[in-house]
Amino acid sequence: MNQSSFLFGPLDELHELHELAFIERPIRRSLKTAEEIEQLTVDEDLSDIERAVYLLSVGQEVQRASVISNLPSLVRQNPAETFRRVVPKVREVLNGSGAEIQLLAAASFLTILQDDIILIHTHTYSILKTVLLHLNHRDPVVSNAWLETLLSAIDSLPKETIKQEVLIPLLHQSQLSHPLHTRLASCHILGKVACKFDSHIVKKELLPLARSLCQDLEFEVRACMCRQLESIARATWVDNTRTELLPELVKLARDEESSVCLAAFDTIINLMEMIDNDDRLHVVVPLVMSVCEASSHGDETILASLSFQFGKLCSGLAGSLSDEQKARLLQRFKLLCVTGLQTEEQLTTDINESKLIRCNCCYNFPAMMVFAGSTHFLSELYPNFSALCCDPDVCVRRSAAASFHQVVKLLGSNVQVLHKELLLLLQDDALEVLDALMNHLEETLEAVLSRGENLMLDDTFPELLAALLLAEQKVGCSLRWRLHEKLLQRYSCLARLLPGEVLHQSFSPRIFIILTTNKVLPVQKEAARTFCTFLRYNRKQEQRQEMMERLIQDLAQGRSYWNRLRFLDICQTATEIFSRKYFNKHFLIPALQLVHDPVANVRYKLCQLLPRLRSLLRMPVDKQLLQQLDFCVQKLLCRETDKDVVATIRKTVLELDKLDLKEPFHKRQERDVLDQKKEKEETLLLEMEQLERQHADGKLIAEPQTDRKRRESKTCLSATKSMSMSSSGNASSSGKEMRKAKLSRSRSLSSQSTTTKPANSERPLKVKELSSTSGPGKSSMLQSKDGCLRNAHFTLSTQSISSMPVLIRSNTTSLLDRAGTLDHRTSSIDQRTTNIDHRDHRTSTLEQRSKTMERSCGVKDNQSRKLST
Numbered sequence: 001m002n003q004s005s006f007l008f009g010p011l012d013e014l015h016e017l018h019e020l021a022f023i024e025r026p027i028r029r030s031l032k033t034a035e036e037i038e039q040l041t042v043d044e045d046l047s048d049i050e051r052a053v054y055l056l057s058v059g060q061e062v063q064r065a066s067v068i069s070n071l072p073s074l075v076r077q078n079p080a081e082t083f084r085r086v087v088p089k090v091r092e093v094l095n096g097s098g099a100e101i102q103l104l105a106a107a108s109f110l111t112i113l114q115d116d117i118i119l120i121h122t123h124t125y126s127i128l129k130t131v132l133l134h135l136n137h138r139d140p141v142v143s144n145a146w147l148e149t150l151l152s153a154i155d156s157l158p159k160e161t162i163k164q165e166v167l168i169p170l171l172h173q174s175q176l177s178h179p180l181h182t183r184l185a186s187c188h189i190l191g192k193v194a195c196k197f198d199s200h201i202v203k204k205e206l207l208p209l210a211r212s213l214c215q216d217l218e219f220e221v222r223a224c225m226c227r228q229l230e231s232i233a234r235a236t237w238v239d240n241t242r243t244e245l246l247p248e249l250v251k252l253a254r255d256e257e258s259s260v261c262l263a264a265f266d267t268i269i270n271l272m273e274m275i276d277n278d279d280r281l282h283v284v285v286p287l288v289m290s291v292c293e294a295s296s297h298g299d300e301t302i303l304a305s306l307s308f309q310f311g312k313l314c315s316g317l318a319g320s321l322s323d324e325q326k327a328r329l330l331q332r333f334k335l336l337c338v339t340g341l342q343t344e345e346q347l348t349t350d351i352n353e354s355k356l357i358r359c360n361c362c363y364n365f366p367a368m369m370v371f372a373g374s375t376h377f378l379s380e381l382y383p384n385f386s387a388l389c390c391d392p393d394v395c396v397r398r399s400a401a402a403s404f405h406q407v408v409k410l411l412g413s414n415v416q417v418l419h420k421e422l423l424l425l426l427q428d429d430a431l432e433v434l435d436a437l438m439n440h441l442e443e444t445l446e447a448v449l450s451r452g453e454n455l456m457l458d459d460t461f462p463e464l465l466a467a468l469l470l471a472e473q474k475v476g477c478s479l480r481w482r483l484h485e486k487l488l489q490r491y492s493c494l495a496r497l498l499p500g501e502v503l504h505q506s507f508s509p510r511i512f513i514i515l516t517t518n519k520v521l522p523v524q525k526e527a528a529r530t531f532c533t534f535l536r537y538n539r540k541q542e543q544r545q546e547m548m549e550r551l552i553q554d555l556a557q558g559r560s561y562w563n564r565l566r567f568l569d570i571c572q573t574a575t576e577i578f579s580r581k582y583f584n585k586h587f588l589i590p591a592l593q594l595v596h597d598p599v600a601n602v603r604y605k606l607c608q609l610l611p612r613l614r615s616l617l618r619m620p621v622d623k624q625l626l627q628q629l630d631f632c633v634q635k636l637l638c639r640e641t642d643k644d645v646v647a648t649i650r651k652t653v654l655e656l657d658k659l660d661l662k663e664p665f666h667k668r669q670e671r672d673v674l675d676q677k678k679e680k681e682e683t684l685l686l687e688m689e690q691l692e693r694q695h696a697d698g699k700l701i702a703e704p705q706t707d708r709k710r711r712e713s714k715t716c717l718s719a720t721k722s723m724s725m726s727s728s729g730n731a732s733s734s735g736k737e738m739r740k741a742k743l744s745r746s747r748s749l750s751s752q753s754t755t756t757k758p759a760n761s762e763r764p765l766k767v768k769e770l771s772s773t774s775g776p777g778k779s780s781m782l783q784s785k786d787g788c789l790r791n792a793h794f795t796l797s798t799q800s801i802s803s804m805p806v807l808i809r810s811n812t813t814s815l816l817d818r819a820g821t822l823d824h825r826t827s828s829i830d831q832r833t834t835n836i837d838h839r840d841h842r843t844s845t846l847e848q849r850s851k852t853m854e855r856s857c858g859v860k861d862n863q864s865r866k867l868s869t
Contacts, residue, residue, distance in 0.1 A: 048074060049081050056089040064093055065101060071108040072115065083126050091130055099142050102134065106145035113152045127153060128165050136173075140181050147185050154192050162193055167205070174209055176217065183221050187213055191228030194235040202235045207244055214248055219257040226252050226263040230270050241274050246283065253287055262305045265291055269309050272316035280320040288313060289325065292332050304353055307336045307360035311367025318371055326371070330380060333368055337361045337384040341392075355393050362388050362399035366406040374410050378417060389421040394430045401425045401433050405440035408447040415447050419460050422448065426467040431480055434471055438486050442493040449497040465506055468494075472510065481520045488514070488526040495537040504543045508534050515570075516554060516563060528570045532577045536682070539689045548586055556590040561599040568594070568605045572612065579678035580616045584625055588613060595632045600642040607636065607648040611655045 042051055052074060055063040068090060074082045094105055109127060131150050137143045154162060166189060172178075174186040190210060194202055210232055213225040229249065233241040249271075252264035268275075268284060275284060291306070314329055321329070340354025365385060372380050385407065388400045404425065408415055422444070425437050437444070448464070472491070475484045488511070494503060511534065515527040535547050555567035571591045574583055591613065594606050610633065617626050633656070636649040 049078060049085055052086050053089055056086070056093055061101075064097075065104055068093070068101060068104045068108055071105075072111045075112055087126050087130070091133075094130070094134060099139050102137065102139075102142045103145050105130075106134075106142070106149050110149045110152055113149065113156060128157075128161070132165070132169065135185060136179075136182050143181050143185065147188060151188065151192050154189075154196065159196055162196055166193060171209065174213060180218055180220065183213065183216065183218070184224050187221060187224040187228050190225070191231045194228075194232045197235070199236045199240065202232060203240055203244070206232060207236075207240075211248065214252060219255070219260055222252065222255065223257070223259045223263040226260060226267055230267050233271055233274065238274050238276075241271065242276065242279060246275065246279060250283060250287060253291070258302055261291075262302060266305065266309060269313050269316065272312075277320060280317060285317060285320055285325065288317065289328070292329065301353070303336070303339065304356050304360065307339075307357045307364070310336065310360070311364030311371075314371040315367050330368070330372055333361065333364075334381075334384055337388060341387075355395055358388060358391060358393070358396045359399040362396065362403050365400075365403055366410060369407060369410045374412065374414070377411065378414070382417060385418075386421055389424055394432055397425070397428060397430065397433045398436045401428075401437040402439065404437060405443040405447070408444050411447075416460065419448075419464070423463060423467045426471045431475065431478060431483060434475065435480075435483050435486070438483070438490050441490040445493060445497055465502065469506065469510060476514065476518070481523055484518075484520070485522045485526045488523065488530050492530045492533045495533050500539050500543065503534060504538060504540075504547075508547065512550060512554075515566065524566060525569060525573065528566070528573045529577070532570065532574050536577055536582075537685065539685050539692065541689060552590050556594070561597070561602055564594060564597060564599070564602050565605055567591070568602070568609055572609060575612055575616060579682055580618070580675050581679055582682055583616060584622060588616070588625060589628070592628055592632045595635055600645055603636065603640070603642070604645045604648055606632075607645060607652050610652050611659060614656055614659055 042054065046054065052067045052070075055067050059067070067086075071082070071086070071090065074086060090105060094102060109131065113127065128150075131146055131153065135143065135146045135150060137146065150166075154166070157166075170186050170189055173182050174190075176183075190206060190213070194206055197206075210225060210229065214222055214229075216222050216225070226249070229245055233245050236244070246268075249264050249268050253261055253268065255261050255264070265287075268287070272280075272284075291302075294302075310329075310333055314333075318326075336357055339357045340351065341358075361384075365381070365388070369377055369381060385400070388396060389404075391397050391400070404418075404422070408418060408422075411417060425433055428434060468491070472484075472487055475487050478484075491507065491511075494507060498507075508531065511527050511531045515524060515531055518524055518527065531547075535544060538544050538547070551567065551570065555563045555570065558564055558567075568591060571583075571587050574587050578587075591606065591609065594602055597603055597606075610629070614626075614629060616622075617629070619626065633649065633653065636645065637653070640646050640649060
């Protein structure tokens with residue numbers, strides 16, 4: 001052993017011994033001694049009122065505080081006894097108590113008044129006597145607490161009580177001999193009671209008192225009273241405001257104290273709608289110009305207040321300013337947007353005040369755009385807004401992101417000017433900026449992406465898509481799951497703003513990855529809702545089928561029980577988004593098949609979902625689905641071994657038995673109406689898909705048919721020459737044959753229009769019959785069809801409930817018109833004959849299919865009868 005181990009070894013052992021001794025030290029099991037517990041013990045036989053009186057009389061400080069904080073509940077239980085026995089004891093306790101008891105009492109009385117627990121006319125004197133007694137407390141915090149209670153009491157007190165108990169003491173307390181906080185309380189009370197009386201009483205009794213307080217020696221009183229002049233002005237007439245209050249406000253705006261000037265300036269701006277044009281032009285405009293000129297050399301508080309009110313000020317004075325004055329105000333606003341960013345201003349301006357000024361400029365930017373005009377945005381205000389979006393401070397960029405949607409709306413068709421700024425805000429490193437942008441992302445994207453077919457041709461479109469995807473990935477990698485949930489909720493609007501191909505290729509795979517990999521349950525549910533929204537409003541059958549297959553294969557039939565649980569969550573969301581018909585066709589059977597799942601948690605969740613699935617079935621259409629659901633319930637009742645699942649399925653059976661009786665008829669009728677609207681929207685989507693396919697096929701056929709027409713026109717010229725050389729007998733016989741052929745074609749065409757059936761049962765509107773006509777008749781039918789679709793679409797969009805927005809793109813009219821013009825151009829006699837032949841072949845195949853379907857349905861009915869027997 002060396003010397004160090006010899007020295008430090010025993011020290012370590014001693015340290016361990018000290019720790020063991022500390023652990024073995026006897027611990028005091030109770031925080032109170034036996035004597036203290038005996039003092040705090042109260043007889044259990046006492047009632048609540050008696051216990052409160054006893055504790056307020058002989059209890060300790062903690063017990064008194066508990067009774068006072070519990071005073072609202074005592075008033076609810078027995079108001080008469082509480083005000084007769086407990087409230088007088090509370091007054092006695094408050095006379096010599098400290099600040100803590102005073103604050104608790106003020107909060108309790110405020111709760112009683114706000115909750116309207118008692119009849120004010122009965123116990124007004126009890127409340128006001130206590131409040132007014134402690135309103136002039138020497139502690140300003142306690143005094144402000146009792147002032148809040150009194151201001152709340154004024155809202156519910158009758159006029160006579162206010163006049164007798166409040167106004168008369170107010171005249172005495174507003175004198176200069178009283179302390180400062182008493183006069184400040186008088187200012188607040190004066191502004192509060194003004195709205196309770198008519199203009200005659202306000203002018204006669206309150207205005208003289210307000211003038212005297214506006215001329216007080218203390219600037220705090222003058223500033224406080226100046227801010228209360230707004231409520232007094234609104235309680236009087238406009239003429240009284242002009243003759244009595246406006247000169248007083250102008251005089252206060254030239255006060256030597258900056259706080260008084262700011263209070264007067266803010267009050268004038270808030271009363272702008274009550275000031276006539278002459279006063280605006282001759283009184284307010286010179287005052288505003290002088291304040292703006294003085295603010296450039298004043299302190300930061302004046303600049304901050306001016307920047308906050310600048311938009312409202314310019315909007316109110318827009319009709320009274322000359323062009324030169326407008327230019328001066330606009331130039332002043334530009335300087336406020338860069339406050340603190342210039343090197344010479346950084347030495348004289350406070351950093352926090354300069355940040356606040358630039359944030360206020362972001363807040364007022366939409367109002368300044370209206371003031372300057374959207375046509376002058378690029379030349380006047382765009383550099384300043386771009387600088388605010390790239391500001392070095394995060395709070396300024398967050399304010400710019402919060403008002404970005406309003407700026408974009410005001411730009412209208414010139415929205416592409418702010419494309420770079422939108423990308424910068426989406427790619428900002430601070431998530432606070434992205435959070436502010438997400439609050440109104442739907443309105444922003446609606447203004448940016450509302451260009452229809454020209455959207456795909458724009459070079460900036462891929463950059464915006466990449467920025468949206470990168471923003472989601474950045475938020476997903478962070479720990480801000482609430483922001484991730486909000487972002488996914490806002491991204492659901494892309495279903496009606498982006499083309500289907502872009503949505504399916506770029507966003508749907510990413511949402512599905514979040515749905516299957518994210519571990520936060522609210523994020524998973526919001527991803528499920530967004531994915532179902534993308535699925536519902538996708539207009540291509542192949543893409544919808546692909547998305548449903550991914551849901552069933554990766555989730556409903558996935559290897560992880562976690563994914564199977566997520567599928568049941570998706571089913572719960574899908575019942576709110578899809579119609580009953582669509583849900584029962586695609587989601588119900590995969591959900592019921594999870595009854596065979598080996599994991600008990602999956603079966604447990606399925607049991608909880610069964611009542612909702614049962615409410616979606618309607619007899620006799622869903623008879624077979626109801627049999628499968630009953631089989632699922634019977635299997636769980638007979639073969640289930642997990643006790644939690646057994647208990648849940650028993651409760652579920654009781655709910656299923658009471659399901660039809662429990663729900664009121666009007667609620668069920670509302671759900672049926674909503675379901676019909678959803679089904680109509682889905683039918684319209686199918687129709688739009690069919691029209692888009694016809695439009696695409698028409699484009700492909702148009703070019704070869706034009707070449708064919710040219711060749712046929714040349715052959716017709718040569719044929720006419722040869723036909724003129726033929727005999728007349730041959731001509732008459734050929735004419736008879738042509739008439740017979742036309743007659744047979746017309747008969748077959750008329751018979752086909754009455755016997756053909758739509759191939760898809762989900763498409764009740766017969767789009768295929770649109771192509772069976774040609775020439776002018778076809779164009780008229782297309783126009784009528786176009787009108788039906790537009791009427792259905794607009795009635796759905798106006799009558800839809802807020803929980804189910806209509807997201808159908810409104811470009812069906814252009815597709816129908818194009819299809820009509822293409823069919824009109826390409827119609828010919830030969831094409832009619834070929835189409836009729838094809839349709840004859842289709843009718844024969846459809847008849848064969850219908851016969852086979854009837855046979856299969858007969859077999860299934862026989863099987864179901866055997867099962868029922």
